[in-house]
Amino acid sequence: MRYLLLAFFTLIACSCTSEKTSSVAYFGGEIINPNDSYVVLYKNDEVIDSVELDENNRFFIQLEEGYKEGLYHFVHRPEEQYVLIEKGDSILIRLNTLDFDESLVFTGRGAEKNNFLIDMFLVNEDEEQLVHDYFALEPKEFDKKMDSLRGMKMEQYENLVSNFELSKNAKDIAKASINFPYYDNKEVYPHMHRKTKGLKEIEEIPAGFYDYRKELNYNDSRLSYFRPYLNYLSMHFSNMSYESCMEKCAEEPSVPERSLHFHTHKLKLIDSLVKKEEVRDNLLRNTAYTYLLQDHDNPAGSKEFITTFNTFSEECKFKEDVNNLYTSIQKLQPGNSLPEIALVKPDSSLSSISSELSGENTVFYFWSINQKNHMKRINKKVKSLRKKYPELRFVGININESQERWLHSLKMLGLETENQYRCANFNEISRKFVIRNLNKIIIVNPDGTIIDAFSNIYRSSDFKKVLKTI
Structure with a gap:
């Protein structure tokens, strides 16, 4: 391991002058104050490699020829973060678990795009309270504030692409890290505005507020495990379910049935509009987990929901996981014996x-x-x-x-x-x-x-x- 790490660090030092001709890629680094003995690298939900930290808390992973370029995520329990790996990359990380995300720094070939992604992650986190305060504003004022925040991030993006040569894929993912949190805030706005202002009904949203929806791609498999993309799509389909129900349903369901009703609408919309299996499966799972956990005290509703879910999930890779969750929740109902562990x-x-x-x-x-x-x-x-x-x-x-x-x-x-x-x-x-x-x-x-x-x-x-x- 020591010699492999030495070779890796030598490769990092040479990476700025070498051309991107390698068919392999490298990922390694150092974990300060480790919580666990291992670092695990995933591509989507597949484990690519699991490596033990050496005596200096360092690790090294080589992605062999034929690996898939794109978003990966690495896990050092209980934390995780994304890393974008492309042809010829040799990426080194350094972080301190006492401040995992804030201390994470990438160096080596491929570092710039990844430092941008973690920067956007941290900026979006820092903006949460500010955006929450903006929910009290009227739609046009809220829109201006959101455009201003997005504009500042786009300036950083333009600076990135003007100073470093990035692939189209890297540019798209970098922009996704800006756009989808922005879109998500706009989808959440009507509900949070009503709640913040103590209104009985959602106020009418002006024309053009959702113009970004016209360019929306429901089937970007590159982002099928990218949390900002999935969070946005989940909220978007929730809004569409509400809008569809208000337009087409004869009457609003009673309070006990409301959650079941809207989540059933959501399953149907996802099934009809999302064709890429990985994106569709993640959204179906997300919808099922949300309903089953939220309405855990409604066994009859859960039974009806899981029946509906199973009709839409014949090919869903998470069908067994969702049904296992349903079974576990039913076993935890009041009056049952505590499961043995x-x-x-x-x-x-x-x-x-x-x-x-x-x-x-x-x-x-x-x-x-x-x-x-x-x-x-x-x-x-x-x-x-x-x-x-x-x-x-x-x-x-x-x-x-x-x-x-x-x-x-x-x-x-x-x-x-x-x-x-x-x-x-x-x-x-x-x-x-x-x-x-x-x-x-x-x-x-x-x-x-x-x-x-x-x-x-x-x-x-x-x-x-x-x-x-x-």
């Missing part, structure tokens, strides 16, 4: 979650060593909740693989080991308990039957609601 105790012995029930009403919460701020915050929250709700037992489940690092964290946080466990298999617990974020808690009766499996530890209303049933 394997746990590891502080003494390294194996146990099961049913074996650790102690005849008390119990709250299970989840945390990770890799999310240090969350780790400290949630255990501080649990400490205060124990005082507030002494009738409840709080049990922490760590989702990491390293027994040694987990025990070190328990000691550092000053946690008693009596009510702390580590999951034996993250994939198992994530699937069975439908863990999509670590603020989730699961509350069970003394016999292990579920009271609520979708509460949030930071929502006091969830606790008050559940305590009424105990």
Whole structure:
């Protein structure tokens, strides 16, 4: 590995003077304060390579002849980011996990386009609060503000393409990193404006507000896993579903049926307008996940939705994933027994979650060593909740693989080991308990039957609601 890295760094040093004639590409770099031992490179959802960091926290990946040019993403758990790799590129990254995105820097051949992508990612993040404030403006004023923000980014884009030779593909993806967050904000605007202003109905949008839709490509397979593109299309199809329903449906559905109704419309629109399988499949999955998780407490609606979904997803590569999610959510309904999972105790012995029930009403919460701020915050929250709700037992489940690092964290946080466990298999617990974020808690009766499996530890209303049933 050491000699390969030396060769790679030599290649980086020569990259500015060499011509792009190589049929292979290289990706490597250094991770400061690593959270994990590995870096995994993906093309779409396919693992291209998984490499272990060396003793200097460096890694090296060679993409052999015949690799696909385009957007990749690399994962150093729990973080990930995009990298655009094209013919002859030799890209080196350096980052510090304490500030993953902000510290990420690309060097070597192919660096300029990737530094532009991470810059646009960070700028869009920084603008979120500003854009939120703009939602209160009237449509024409909001439009001017959005055009101004986009114009500043386009100046940076023009500076990039005038100073560096980029392929058409790289130019398109660079512009996509500007345009789709801009489009997304405009699609969100009518709903956020109504909410911000406390209006009962969505105000009429002036002609020309959505002119960008005329140039929209629903089938850009190069962007099929690019989050700004997918986020925009998802919001766009939500708006189209609403508009279509307001125009064609005889009457507005009742509140309990509204979400099911609109998401069913959305499935039909995606199926009719998106032809590229990868884009279509991702949008169908996104729509299904959103509905099933949002309406997790509506078993009848979920059953109707999954039946409809399956009629549109005969060839969808995520059909099994969506149906597994549906099944897991149904198993987490109140009154069902908590699904069995394997746990590891502080003494390294194996146990099961049913074996650790102690005849008390119990709250299970989840945390990770890799999310240090969350780790400290949630255990501080649990400490205060124990005082507030002494009738409840709080049990922490760590989702990491390293027994040694987990025990070190328990000691550092000053946690008693009596009510702390580590999951034996993250994939198992994530699937069975439908863990999509670590603020989730699961509350069970003394016999292990579920009271609520979708509460949030930071929502006091969830606790008050559940305590009424105990």
